[in-house]
Amino acid sequence: MQSALFTDFYELTMAQGYWRRGDGGNSVFDVFFRRQPFKGGYSVFAGLEPLLRALEDFRFASEDLSWLEGQGCFEQGFLDYLSGFRFRGDVWAMSEGELVFPQEPVARIDADLIEAQLVEGLILNYLNFQSLIATKSARVWRASNFGRIMEFGLRRAQGPDGATAASRAAFLGGAEATSNSLAGRLFDIPVMGTMAHSWVMSFADEREAFDAYAEVYPDRTVFLIDTYDTLQSGIRNAIAAGRELAAKGKNFGVRLDSGDMDYLSREVRKALDAAGFPDASIVVSNELDEEIIEALTDAGAPIDIWGVGTSLVTGGNESAFTGVYKLAAVERSGKLEPTMKFSDNPEKQTNPGVKQVWRIYGDSGLAMADLITLAEEELEPGRETVLHHPSGDWRLLRAIPAEVRPLLSKVMDKGSIAVELPSLKESRNALRRGMDRFDSTHLRLLNPHVYKVSISQALRELKLGFIEKYLRDSR
Numbered sequence: 001m002q003s004a005l006f007t008d009f010y011e012l013t014m015a016q017g018y019w020r021r022g023d024g025g026n027s028v029f030d031v032f033f034r035r036q037p038f039k040g041g042y043s044v045f046a047g048l049e050p051l052l053r054a055l056e057d058f059r060f061a062s063e064d065l066s067w068l069e070g071q072g073c074f075e076q077g078f079l080d081y082l083s084g085f086r087f088r089g090d091v092w093a094m095s096e097g098e099l100v101f102p103q104e105p106v107a108r109i110d111a112d113l114i115e116a117q118l119v120e121g122l123i124l125n126y127l128n129f130q131s132l133i134a135t136k137s138a139r140v141w142r143a144s145n146f147g148r149i150m151e152f153g154l155r156r157a158q159g160p161d162g163a164t165a166a167s168r169a170a171f172l173g174g175a176e177a178t179s180n181s182l183a184g185r186l187f188d189i190p191v192m193g194t195m196a197h198s199w200v201m202s203f204a205d206e207r208e209a210f211d212a213y214a215e216v217y218p219d220r221t222v223f224l225i226d227t228y229d230t231l232q233s234g235i236r237n238a239i240a241a242g243r244e245l246a247a248k249g250k251n252f253g254v255r256l257d258s259g260d261m262d263y264l265s266r267e268v269r270k271a272l273d274a275a276g277f278p279d280a281s282i283v284v285s286n287e288l289d290e291e292i293i294e295a296l297t298d299a300g301a302p303i304d305i306w307g308v309g310t311s312l313v314t315g316g317n318e319s320a321f322t323g324v325y326k327l328a329a330v331e332r333s334g335k336l337e338p339t340m341k342f343s344d345n346p347e348k349q350t351n352p353g354v355k356q357v358w359r360i361y362g363d364s365g366l367a368m369a370d371l372i373t374l375a376e377e378e379l380e381p382g383r384e385t386v387l388h389h390p391s392g393d394w395r396l397l398r399a400i401p402a403e404v405r406p407l408l409s410k411v412m413d414k415g416s417i418a419v420e421l422p423s424l425k426e427s428r429n430a431l432r433r434g435m436d437r438f439d440s441t442h443l444r445l446l447n448p449h450v451y452k453v454s455i456s457q458a459l460r461e462l463k464l465g466f467i468e469k470y471l472r473d474s475r
Contacts, residue, residue: 002054004085005064007121012068015114016078024114025331028354031107031123032326033100034347037135037318038290041448042438044138044431045098045106046169047130049421052412054122055087089115091412094357096422097172097431098407099438100131101453103390104357104372106323108408113330120325129162132321133169133313136290138431140308141174143294143445148305150192152179152285153313166313172428175312187424194222194255194283206233210241214252218245222253222283225268230259235268239275246277253281255307261286262301269302283307289316294445326350340466346391351455352462360385361403367438368399369452370407374459379404387454392463397454 018024036043060068060082068074068082089111100106107127109116141149151170157163167183177192178184184191195213203209206228214221223241225234235254242252254272256264261284272280284296285307293306310316328350329338338352354375362368371379371387379385381401389395411419422430441449455463 002057002059002122003064004058004060004082004118005067006125007118011117011120013073015117016074018114018117019078019081020075024112025334026336027109027111027113027116027327027331028329028336029109029111029116029120030105030326030328030350030355031109031127031323032103032105033128033131033321033323035102035322037132037315037321038139040135040139041442041444041451042099042101042135042138043131043321044134044173045094045100045127045131046096046134046172047126047128047165048093048096048107048411049424049427050130050165050168051123051126052091052417052421054126055091055119055412056415056417058085058087058119058122060085085115085118086415087111087115087119088415089119089412090410090414092408093411094407095409095427095430097134097427097429097434099431099434101370101451103351104370104453105328105355105408106131108328108355109325110354124323124325126165128321128323130165130169130172131323132315132318133166134173134431135321136312136315136318137170137173137175138435139173139290139445140288140293140306140312142435142443143290143297144306145297147297147303149175150177150179150283150305150307151175151309151312152193152307153309154180156310157313163313168424170312172424172431174428174431175308189424194253195224197224197227197257200224200227207237207240210237211244214241214245214250218248218250221245221250222255222281224255224257226256226258226264230256230264231267231271235271239271239277242275242277242280251279252277253283253304255283255285257285261292261303262296262299265296265301265303281305285309287311290445328352329354338462338466340463342467342470349391351390351459352466353459355408355459357407359405359407360387360399360401361405361437362399363402365402365437367451368401369397369454371454371456372459373456374462377456377458379406386457387452388457388460390453390455392455392460392467397452 093107154163167178167180168187171189177190200209223238238254281304283305288308289311340352341350356375358371358379360369387397442451
């Protein structure tokens with residue numbers, strides 16, 4: 001069970017206010033984010049499947065209600081209401097693994113106002129963290145020139161929940177395996193692991209440690225060769241132990257965990273090739289991130305597998321995904337009315353109304369823009385479409401799309417999962433197929449080309465109407 005206390009306290013106080021006033025009518029909330037993390041050109045939407053399961057299980061247990069009663073600010077009638085609380089709303093969302101961009105709704109919550117308010121923290125927690133890590137993982141994978149990535153950040157992640165969620169998101173984004181055994185079981189992720197320096201140090205000498213490991217794991221032997229001296233002892237002992245494995249028809253690999261990875265990987269590759277082991281793999285680790293990996297890849301360093309830990313599971317230099325949850329429409333006098341947030345910062349203004357997001361493809365088959373429309377609007381390929389700048393100003397683009405695709409679909413109906421959710425591997429494959437439909441300039445690490453997110457003519461008119469009314473009322 002997902003305790004419904006997993007919410008910000010002010011959500012509960014607002015909920016009681018709505019309940020007391022009888023304001024629990026229908027509402028629509030948008031989930032979107034304000035800027036791309038890592039100064040990148042795209043993000044990866046992740047965390048939907050575990051979020052939906054958590055929403056189904058969202059409950060106030062008796063001990064939760066007792067704790068709330070002890071806070072001294074909740075009426076017994078409201079606590080009675082919470083005792084039977086279930087989320088019974090609808091959720092519209094993009095698919096996990098979809099490439100997403102700022103300001104567009106990645107999910108839409110259609111629910112009773114109290115219900116929608118109480119689940120805000122849960123929704124943002126699941127989607128923000130996993131989208132951050134999936135995006136980081138995709139960047140690492142692309143930086144390696146689509147190489148083999150092993151995630152092993154469990155010991156550096158933010159707590160057990162963070163570690164397991166990070167392993168899931170990292171696999172979705174591009175890692176092929178994890179060191180987290182629990183994540184391997186829960187999410188059917190391949191698990192990998194070599195040895196620690198402590199294994200080598202627990203033996204009288206390095207060669208004995210390698211021989212012992214090869215005896216126990218002849219089919220998956222990777223020698224950690226930098227415990228003492230990578231080139232003077234580590235690779236020499238690995239080659240000696242490897243010859244005994246080769247005599248049994250087995251292959252092996254070596255791992256570097258310190259030093260100059262470019263220089264050492266080249267020297268180790270030379271030694272392995274000279275000894276007759278061209279198929280022996282080289283694994284590297286030690287505080288790697290996408291910038292380091294891209295530099296090593298571009299330099300042609302002969303590295304086969306990248307072990308990435310801290311930077312991958314924590315987000316590295318980006319501590320959080322900027323996802324927000326904003327009211328887009330609310331029931332007043334029995335009618336669902338659009339709402340809009342104004343701000344001294346124009347970038348924080350929201351788009352009013354119930355919306356859909358469309359991905360527009362050109363004749364090349366590549367995505368050219370995303371268009372935010374009102375939910376009732378329909379786009380058709382071959383018909384001219386006007387794309388307005390999201391700020392609502394004079395800038396626009398006219399396009400005749402070769403293909404259009406709606407991105408938001410109903411995944412939860414009246415509090416129950418309404419579709420067969422794809423497996424994590426299927427979402428991972430969908431991400432890779434989706435990336436192939438974007439120009440590489442949008443996906444590069446450094447100075448990516450900004451992908452267009454626009455609003456439709458009807459949404460622009462609705463938004464400008466709000467702005468004009470606000471200006472009239474403020475005079």
